[in-house]
Amino acid sequence: MALGDNIRRLREERGMTQQQMADKLYVSRQTVCRWENGSRCPDLITAKKIATEFGVSLDALISDDDMEDLERISGAGKFIKYKRKVKLQEYQRKILEFLQVLGGVYLSISLILRVRFDMRMPVWSVVLGVCLVAGAFALNRRLVRRMEDL
Structure with missing residues (x-):
């Protein structure tokens, strides 16, 4: 959808005539008609006034894409990010559960x-336990960083 189509659609959605829009922007009705036909484009200051008048961003006003599609796509992107974050939180919960079980078994x-048996733990088991815990903490730290990036 081109700039002129966006201006026409927004004007019609608000039930305004070309003359009413022209009066608000201090231009002639013919100027509004030329914008909507695509034979002329408003200057940057006027385009900003139009966007403000209709309550849309300047990007949305001049965009060739359908605004509803953009909102739908951006909403889907947010949903995907949310699902990814929930999945990472589930992994984090499993890692912490593993650490609890490992600590309980080791203790x-x-x-x-x-x-x-009046024995001490063998050195290899202590080293193995420390390596497992350190690895789990490192993985947990990595997940936390990935969640912060979302």
Whole structure:
């Protein structure tokens, strides 16, 4: 949709005649007619006044795309971002649950070995536990950054 078509559509949606619009913008009715026909274009200041009068952005006024389509597409984009954020939050919840279970198992095993068998945890198990926890925290940190980017 061209600029002239947008001006005509917005004017008609508000139930204005070309003369009423011309009076508000301090131009002649013929000038409005030329804008709508596409034989002339309003200057930048007048285009801004038209956009303000109709309550739309200047981009929407001069856009060749249908404004409803743009709103629908931008709404779909927001929905996609929201779904992505929910998915990342679900991953984050699973990581934190994993850390809780891992910590609980590690604590239980270390207590059982210490109390029952008077043993300390082997070094390899401590290193493995630290690596798993560090990896989970790193993954969680990465998810938090991705959610901040959304």
